[in-house]
Amino acid sequence: MALEVTLIDYARDPLTKLYGAYRTCYTPKTPNEVWAEIGAGKITPEQIRGFIQERLKTGHASPLEQVVFWFGISGVSRSLSHQFVRHRIGISFEQQSQRYVKYKEERLDYVTPKSFEKTPGMAEEYEKLMAEVTRVYQLALAKGVPAEDARFVLPNATPTNFQVMVNFAELLHIADLRLCWRAQWEIRHMVALMRRAVVKAVPEIGVYLQPKCGDKRTGYCDEPYQDWERCPMGKQRPHKEQIFALFREYKAGNLVPLTEDDLRRVEDDGQE
Ligand SMILES: Cc1cc2nc3c(=O)[nH]c(=O)nc-3n(C[C@H](O)[C@H](O)[C@H](O)COP(=O)(O)OP(=O)(O)OC[C@H]3O[C@@H](n4cnc5c(N)ncnc54)[C@H](O)[C@@H]3O)c2cc1C
Numbered sequence: 001m002a003l004e005v006t007l008i009d010y011a012r013d014p015l016t017k018l019y020g021a022y023r024t025c026y027t028p029k030t031p032n033e034v035w036a037e038i039g040a041g042k043i044t045p046e047q048i049r050g051f052i053q054e055r056l057k058t059g060h061a062s063p064l065e066q067v068v069f070w071f072g073i074s075g076v077s078r079s080l081s082h083q084f085v086r087h088r089i090g091i092s093f094e095q096q097s098q099r100y101v102k103y104k105e106e107r108l109d110y111v112t113p114k115s116f117e118k119t120p121g122m123a124e125e126y127e128k129l130m131a132e133v134t135r136v137y138q139l140a141l142a143k144g145v146p147a148e149d150a151r152f153v154l155p156n157a158t159p160t161n162f163q164v165m166v167n168f169a170e171l172l173h174i175a176d177l178r179l180c181w182r183a184q185w186e187i188r189h190m191v192a193l194m195r196r197a198v199v200k201a202v203p204e205i206g207v208y209l210q211p212k213c214g215d216k217r218t219g220y221c222d223e224p225y226q227d228w229e230r231c232p233m234g235k236q237r238p239h240k241e242q243i244f245a246l247f248r249e250y251k252a253g254n255l256v257p258l259t260e261d262d263l264r265r266v267e268d269d270g271q272e
Contacts, residue, residue, distance in 0.1 A: 001075045001109045001159045003186070005193035007201055008070040008163070014202055019048040021063035022055045049204055056208060056216075064169040065090060067205065071164045071194055077111035079156035080186045090170030096161040098151040102141060103158075108134040110157040111186070130157070168205060171198070176212035181231040182223050213237040 011017065016038060023034045037043055055063070076084075085093055103109070110130050116122045133153055140150040166174070171194070177183060178191040199206035213221040213233060221228045221239045228239040249255050 001111050003075045006072040007197035008072050011068040014067040015048055017066050018052050021066045061169050065167045067168040069166055073162040075159050078158045078160055081160050083187050091166040094163045099148040102147045109159050175209040179211040
């Protein structure tokens with residue numbers, strides 16, 4: 001069962017919407033006047049992009065709620081969906097029902113983690129369990145147990161589908177958490193595909209979708225130090241403990257400027 005993410009649509013002209021929202025905050029003009037200028041072509045696309053890029057460097061994030069995306073997501077496990085629906089602000093979900101949709105295939109489709117495939121003997125055990133689940137589920141349906149009750153035997157591996165509407169502020173927050181190496185692999189992969197789709201459609205803002213340690217987000221890792229040491233991105237991004245340690249050194253006056261002697265030691269190295 002393959003995980004698929006489709007960017008179904010996004011609210012028309014997101015950059016101009018964002019420009020209008022930010023501009024309304026910083027101008028004595030009314031929104032009507034701002035949009036009249038836009039409509040008359042007095043604001044070039046470069047000006048719109050430039051203005052937005054400057055605002056995106058600040059913490060003024062609420063205008064990002066006015067940019068909206070719709071995604072179709074399929075082939076994800078119920079294990080993922082439990083995690084996904086915990087996001088509760090700025091996102092709306094529609095999810096395939098296990099009451100109205102019965103699994104009629106000979107063998108239930110299911111998501112298999114790679115770790116089961118890689119661990120000797122476990123793929124077979126997994127397959128056996130899924131076959132038994134399928135047997136009991138279908139027997140229950142055949143004997144007249146309603147689908148809403150038969151589903152009680154279905155595992156976290158059962159696939160599900162979503163249509164999701166999410167605003168960009170929340171999408172940034174979801175990326176902060178779920179693109180982090182500490183997030184679970186399946187939801188990390190799904191959010192990675194969402195990120196790639198947005199980058200393709202609206203690169204100007206899509207590039208801001210990063211894990212929270214990204215250079216366009218907080219810039220540092222606030223996860224446990226041991227996890228930072230193991231994370232592939234830990235080589236690129238500092239841990240917050242390192243930043244605090246550096247700040248303490250600085251406040252204590254231990255970060256002294258390089259002296260002429262320091263410079264010479266390097267400059268003259270190999271010349272003696
Ligand atoms: C690596 C990882 C491990 C996790 N492990 C667990 C776990 O073991 N158990 C578990 O139960 N969950 C776990 N979660 C889920 C996590 O606790 C959140 O429920 C989930 O990430 C949704 O994020 P959010 O709360 O920021 O909600 P979102 O809806 O994405 O964010 C909304 C934001 O609005 C604000 N907000 C929303 N509601 C309120 C409120 N009532 N009061 C104040 N502010 C509010 C908060 O700032 C919040 O961040 C885990 C998540 C991650 C990424």
